[in-house]
Amino acid sequence: MEPKGTIAFTTVGRPNYGFDIFSVNLPSTINDNLTELTERRLTDGTSINFNGQFLDEDETLTYVSExxxxxxxxxxxxxxxxxxxLPTVSESLFHDRPTVNNGRLIFISTHEKPETNLKSWSAVYETQIDLQKTVRLTPYGVVDYSPSISQSGKFVAVASYGFRSWKGDFNELDTDIVVFQGTDPTQRKIVCKHGGWPTWSGDSTLFFHRKADDGWWSIFQIDLPEKFEFSDESYTPRRITPSGVHAFTPSASHNGRFIAVATRRRGNDFRHIEIFDLESKSFRKVTELLNPSFHHYNPFFSPKSGFLGYHRFRGESAPGDSTIPHIELMNSPLKELRMLRISGNFPAFSADGDYIAMNPDLLGLQIIKSDGLKKWTVFKDRTFFYNSWSGTEKGVIYTSIGPIFASTKATVQIARISFDPTHLDDRDEVSAEIKILTTEESGNNAFPACSPDGKHVLFRSGRSGHKNLYIIDAVNGEVNGEIRQLTKGPWIDTMPSWSPDGELIAFSSTRHNPDDVECFSIYLVRPDGTDLRRVHLAGPEGSDVVNRERINHVCFSPDCEWLLFTANLAGVSAEPVSLPNQFQPYGDLYISRLDGSQLQRLTWNGYENGTPAWHKGAEMDLGSLSLETKKVGDKLKGQFQEPLWISCDI
Structure with missing residues (x-):
């Protein structure tokens, strides 16, 4: 039977982005005063719009929109x-970095699965717009990111892994700068090892970013000969931007005199667009003069440098949509499976599917209707995470209270939250009681999962000095009820889930390689501790990829035939430095059979998706869920951070 129902999940940071593309007109001589620039919003003000390119000096714009x-x-x-x-690949759920040249649309898509797991699906494609014909330019088996077309359209440059597999890098990708001819993409040449986000000036000069030896992200330049040939000749890059400032995602002006870059500077928490003069070796501020307290991303010049574009948070008072919907209906690759992005963490469905419990920014506990049109705050200003709704009591939710990602000895407790479910029908507020089920001295207890019969709660505890799984009475807890250890060993067993029929428990564990605390795999066990087995997903046992899989947040399908989980099996879809707030820019949703077969990818994007929940969905009312007509949600504030691994304290 094919998978059916509704999946709710979280995307790290994404609901807060509110990106639109903006432009500023530049003076004929960029050396002139840039303090009187006029900024214009070019996109609709309602969606997430990013990574644009100008086609002409009339600000004709191609870009990505969600x-x-x-x-x-x-x-x-x-x-x-x-x-x-624009015509691209209808079955693809992820497109990126579009550029149009002479009627040719060059872009990234991730719709073709590579021959092995733990390898990115990212590849370059070309669509002849008039003919609506699309061909793949990246050779099969090769991974390419961030395409750029030279001024004449003769050459395409990409950041490429080549035929190599993803090694697990998720800060700076270990890519090379590769050039090929648009008319013959089989002729490829590595012009520089170690680099990303290439951009052309003319047909012979390339700029790109990479982290320099002193730790600062910087822009480098390669000059190719006028009669460039695909030989074994190597080229030595020159560092362009100085130490002491991070500079990335370059775009070159038409005359090769300037490059626009995104920067991060000491003493400034925001990413800004600046123009760097290649002759005077000096920066000129652009966006800091306009919006000092917004992040700005991925600049691009118009063909004759009359305009400079970029994307940023559109602003709280901008025309258009300033609301974060509680629920967004996303495209799904499977016809009978609905995908809902939740504006919160750790969603959990009520048994009837009418409500979803979640943790907003890991602070508090909220409940939303499954049509997204109403929300109740149960608790706030306290750290709650990971929720499990009782299968037999509509007014009972189990959750964790305390710091997330803490040590085994930190005080984190399992709580039973009780409230009157009729209040969800006739009141705007919910009054609830908290009953702590674990003892304070037992240390770190988290990730509760209620049994289908409502009698027991399964959770992860560090009370033995190792994080293993335990089962307690769902009402009395461990103080007045029984507690039973389900798993035991010097490793991490965590994030458990009970199958709807009560026959199996799924969880993530490092037990196959306890020394690697970042490498998790899925295991199944019966509630009595028997029949423990690993679900192999990245590859067969003993393969070179099997111990590199990172698989978490596992749960069962309503019919107990499928597993749903997050995984790093598709590597990285986009250069992480070009995105905000991506601590782990991998983590797509997947499903598989209980034995690991029929592995299918559900989400494609440059974000980190996680904490999914699966409901049968037959009785859920989604008829009123519409992003176009319903503006019910929280105020959009654009509060997101730079990735923590981009530090100015060097």
């Missing part, structure tokens, strides 16, 4: 009220 429930490529023409969706 307005349809997945990342698609659009074209805005001056004076047109509605953007045009």
């Amino acid at each position: 307005r349809t429930g997945s990342a698609r490529i659009f074209l805005n023409r001056l004076g047109n009220l509605e953007p045009e969706q």
Whole structure:
């Protein structure tokens, strides 16, 4: 039977982005005063719009938008009220870095599965717009990111892994700068080892970013000969931007005199766009003069450098949509499976599917209707995480209270939250009681999962000095009830889930390689501790990839035939330095059979998706869930951070 129902999940940071593309007109001589720039919003103000490129000096714009429930490529023409969706790959749920040259659309898509797991699906494609014909430019088995077309359209440069597999890097990707001809993509040449986000100036100069030896992200330059040949000749890059400032995602002006970059500087918490003069070796501020307290990303010049574009948070008072919907309906690769992005963490369905419990920013406990049109705050200003709704009591939710990702000795407790479920029908507030089920001296107890019959709670505890699984009475806890240790060993067993029929328990564990605390795999066990087995997903036991899988947040399908989980099996879809708030820019949702077969990917994007829940969905009311007509949600504030691994304390 094919998987059916509704999956709710979280995407780290994404609901808060509120990105639109903006532009500023530049003076004919960029050396002139840049303090009187006029900024214009070019995109709709309602979706997430990013990674644009200008086609001309009329600000005709191609860009990525998520307005349809997945990342698609659009074209805005001056004076047109509605953007045009460009022909790409209809079955793809992720497109990125579009560029149009002479009627050719070059872009990234991730719809073709590589031959092995733990390898990115990212590849470059070309669509002839008039013919609506798409071909793959990246050779099969190769991974390419961030394409850039030279001025004449003759050459394409990419950041490429080549045929190598992903090693697990998720800060700075270990890619090379590769050049190939648009008319013959089989002829490829590595022009520089170690680099990303290439951009052309003319047909012979390339700029790209990478982290320099002194720890600062910097822009480098390669000059190719006028009669460039695909030989074994190597080229030595020159560092362009100085130490003491992070500079990344470059774009070159038409005359090769300037590059626009995103920067991070000491004493400034925000990423800004600046123009770097290649002759005077000096920076000129742009966006800090306009919006000092917003992050700005991925700049791009128009073909004759009359305009400079970038994307940023659109602002709280911007025209358009300033609301974060409680629930977003996302595109799904499977016809009978609905995908809902929740504006909160650790969603858990009530048994009837009418409500979803979640943790907003890991502070407090909230309940939302499954149509997204109403929300109740149960608790706030206290750390709650990981929820499990009782299968037999509509007014009972189990959760963890205390710091997340803490040591085994930290005080984290399992709580039973009780409230009157009729209040969800006739009141705006919910009054609830907290009953702590674990003892304070027992240390770190987290990730509760209620048994289908409502009698027991399964959870992870560090009370023995190791994080293993335990089962307690769902009402009396361990003080007045029984507690039983389910797993035992010097490793981490965590994030358990009970099958709806009560026959199996799934959890994530490092027991196959206890020394690697970042490498988790899925295990199944019966509630009495028998029939423990590992679910092999990355590859067979003994393969070179099997111990590199990182698989978490596992749960069962309503019919107990499938497992749903987050995994790093598809590597990275986009260069992480170009994104905000991506601590682990991998973590897509997958499903598989209980034996690991029929592995299917459910989400494709550059974000980190996680903490999924699966409901049968037959009785859920989703008819009123519409991103276009319903503006019910929280105020959009654009509060997100730079990745923690981009530090200015060097």
